[in-house]
Amino acid sequence: MPYWGIAMYSFKKFFATIYLWLSLFACSTTALTEVVKIEFTEFDSYSIEILHLNVGDTVEWHPVNEGHNVEFIVTPNMEALPEKSDMNEFHTMIFEEPGIYIYGCTPHLNTGMMGLIVVDNNFHNIQYANEINLSPVANSVLKRLLRKAKSMSETEIYNNRPPTQ
Ligand SMILES: [Cu+2]
Numbered sequence: 394m395p396y397w398g399i400a401m402y403s404f405k406k407f408f409a410t411i412y413l414w415l416s417l418f419a420c421s422t423t424a425l426t427e428v429v430k431i432e433f434t435e436f437d438s439y440s441i442e443i444l445h446l447n448v449g450d451t452v453e454w455h456p457v458n459e460g461h462n463v464e465f466i467v468t469p470n471m472e473a474l475p476e477k478s479d480m481n482e483f484h485t486m487i488f489e490e491p492g493i494y495i496y497g498c499t500p501h502l503n504t505g506m507m508g509l510i511v512v513d514n515n516f517h518n519i520q521y522a523n524e525i526n527l528s529p530v531a532n533s534v535l536k537r538l539l540r541k542a543k544s545m546s547e548t549e550i551y552n553n554r555p556p557t558q
Pocket of ligand 1: 500501
């Protein structure tokens with residue numbers, strides 16, 4: 394290879410490396426917020442039971458099956474729980490605070506139609522979950538969700554996060 398050929402080759406390699414570096418840097422510093430879709434299933438449940446989010450992510454609940462809604466029973470701010478959503482209506486919420494969020498369907502909470510959202514993998518407000526009064530079925534569902542969420546490894550949490558849209 395003539396001298397200029399080698400120079401050209403290392404020149405290209407140099408820029409390819411710089412490009413790779415810059416794109417990795419951009420990915421790690423840009424705050425990509427996500428919009429996650431959860432559906433009301435035909436089996437009186439939510440299509441995603443445990444969800445890990447970062448602060449600023451959004452969840453959309455889609456009423457693809459009738460007879461359900463979204464009512465929060467635990468959030469980091471128990472003094473100001475969000476208003477429950479209307480039955481059979483689309484609902485959306487942005488998660489601004491780290492902590493656990495527990496919600497259920499108003500008519501099916503007692504039979505265990507519940508969802509757990511963990512923001513920033515932060516469980517600081519988990520004691521609220523022990524203080525709420527639930528039916529035995531809902532209580533065991535909640536315990537299962539919390540146990541599973543807490544025992545998830547970083548990899549499992551990463552894989553549990555829906556892809557960025
Ligand atoms: Cu329901």
